[in-house]
Structure formats: C-alpha cells, structure tokens
Amino acid sequence: MEEKNLIISANWKMNKTPKEAENLIEELKSKVTKVKNEIIIFAPFIDMHVATKLTKDTNLKIGAQNCHFENFGAYTGEISPNMLKEIGIKYVLLGHSERRLYCNETDEIINKKIKTALKEGLKVILCVGESLQDKNFNVVEEKISVQIKKALYMVEEKYLEKIIIAYEPVWAIGSGVYASNEEITSIFRIIKKILLNMFSTSAIQKIKILYGGSINAQNIKNFLKIKELDGILVGGESLKTEEFLKIIKSVSN
Ligand code: PGA
Numbered sequence: 001m002e003e004k005n006l007i008i009s010a011n012w013k014m015n016k017t018p019k020e021a022e023n024l025i026e027e028l029k030s031k032v033t034k035v036k037n038e039i040i041i042f043a044p045f046i047d048m049h050v051a052t053k054l055t056k057d058t059n060l061k062i063g064a065q066n067c068h069f070e071n072f073g074a075y076t077g078e079i080s081p082n083m084l085k086e087i088g089i090k091y092v093l094l095g096h097s098e099r100r101l102y103c104n105e106t107d108e109i110i111n112k113k114i115k116t117a118l119k120e121g122l123k124v125i126l127c128v129g130e131s132l133q134d135k136n137f138n139v140v141e142e143k144i145s146v147q148i149k150k151a152l153y154m155v156e157e158k159y160l161e162k163i164i165i166a167y168e169p170v171w172a173i174g175s176g177v178y179a180s181n182e183e184i185t186s187i188f189r190i191i192k193k194i195l196l197n198m199f200s201t202s203a204i205q206k207i208k209i210l211y212g213g214s215i216n217a218q219n220i221k222n223f224l225k226i227k228e229l230d231g232i233l234v235g236g237e238s239l240k241t242e243e244f245l246k247i248i249k250s251v252s253n
Contacts, residue, residue, distance in 0.1 A: 007231025009040040010238030021047035027241045035252045063091030069112035081120035095127045097170045107150030118159040125164045132171040161206040166233045172213025188228045217246035
C-alpha cells in the first residue's frame with residue numbers, strides 16, 4: 001500500500017511573542033527529529049527571524065500567515081513576498097477566513113496575492129470554506145467554487161504543484177465543532193471537480209488538500225481515516241506543545 005506522508009501545518013494566528021515562539025520551537029524541535037512529515041508553522045511576522053534561525057536544518061518549516069500582492073511600494077504596514085523569500089520563508093497562507101472577515105480580503109485580492117507569491121517561488125496554502133449561513137442555505141458547493149475559481153483565476157498550470165488547498169469550514173474554526181469525515185470527503189471531491197474544470201487532469205494531481213477546523217489530539221485519529229486527506233491545518237491546539245506533539249505523533253505513526 002502506498003504510504004502517504006501527511007502535511008502537518010500549524011496556524012499560530014496572532015499568538016506568541018518572539019520569546020514565546022523561541023520557547024515553543026525549542027520544545028518542539030528536539031521531539032520531532034524522527035518525524036518524516038513536513039511540519040509547517042505559520043508564525044507571526046515578528047517571530048520569523050528567530051523561528052527561521054532556530055529551525056534551520058530541522059524538519060520544522062516556517063511559513064507566513066499573509067503577504068502583500070506587490071513586492072515593494074507605498075503600502076504602509078505590509079510585508080511582501082520577496083521580503084519573506086529573503087529570510088528563507090517558503091510557504092505563505094492566503095485567504096484564511098479571519099483575513100477575509102477582519103481585513104476585508106476579497107477573492108480578487110487573494111488572487112493577486114497568490115500570483116505574486118507564486119512568481120516569487122513561495123508555496124501557497126489557499127484556505128477556502130463555507131460559513132454557517134452558506135451551509136444552512138445549502139450553497140456550500142457554490143461558495144467554494146467561487147472562492148477557488150477566483151483565487152486561481154489565470155494562475156498558470158506550471159505553478160499548481162506549489163499550491164495546497166486547505167478546506168476550513170468557517171463554522172468549525174475555533175468552535176470545537178468540526179466537519180464529519182463524510183462532509184470533508186464530499187467537499188474534497190467537489191474541490192477536485194472544480195479544479196478539473198479549470199486545469200488539466202495531470203496538473204491537478206499535484207495539488208494537495210488539507211482539512212482544518214477544531215482539530216485536536218482526541219479527534220485527529222478520526223480524520224486520519226479519510227482516504228483523500230493530504231494533511232491538516234491546526235490552529236488553537238498548535239499553541240500547546242503537548243497537545244500539538246500528540247497530534248504530530250498520531251499523524252506520523
Ligand atoms: P482551529 O483553527 O484549529 O483553532 O479551529 C484552525 C485555523 O483557523 O486554521
């Protein structure tokens with residue numbers, strides 16, 4: 001049977017000062033040396049310097065939670081893809097529902113960000129997912145379809161291997177409520193169908209799909225039963241060393 005090394009990613013959101021980040025990474029890195037899975041930590045910008053330094057030559061990778069769609073210019077307070085690249089960042093999370101909600105990020109802006117990030121050689125984790133209202137109105141497929149079609153509009157096929165999609169239903173984020181395996185499987189199939197309408201079969205085979213939303217050390221084993229799962233995105237529980245290590249252990253076993 002083919003062995004799949006699932007991607008383990010952690011979204012710290014606006015948590016951990018540089019000192020706290022240093023402590024957490026020090027604790028983690030000695031305990032994951034034998035783990036073969038890719039572990040990506042999406043850390044706040046201010047933590048990146050210390051985080052990239054500490055994770056050099058380890059299997060922990062540091063990613064950014066956002067970037068701008070231009071590489072330089074009069075955009076006060078923003079960070080560009082080429083700035084990230086210069087300090088050794090290889091991944092960027094784009095389209096997270098909290099950025100869509102609190103920072104008014106539209107699908108059009110996300111599309112621009114994706115194109116610039118890819119051109120700079122970054123790998124993009126694109127977050128998509130329906131709200132509770134979308135779910136109640138039975139428009140989940142439509143919502144995800146629009147998000148993907150717009151986010152990947154005019155993205156060249158050659159870049160698809162650098163794209164990972166994270167399915168994160170908004171109602172499952174930080175709520176303790178999570179999607180069932182049936183729901184996740186059905187959305188993964190919908191995502192593949194949407195991608196097939198946009199790109200060639202061979203190109204989309206390289207795109208990996210993750211699930212995120214209230215993953216914890218108890219429920220992780222359940223998600224691992226999903227055949228189509230390529231990895232996970234963990235929020236709150238990735239801030240707690242012991243819990244995150246338990247999750248890593250379950251996934252990597
Ligand atoms: P959560 O967050 O695990 O705390 O639900 C997931 C995310 O927002 O990426």
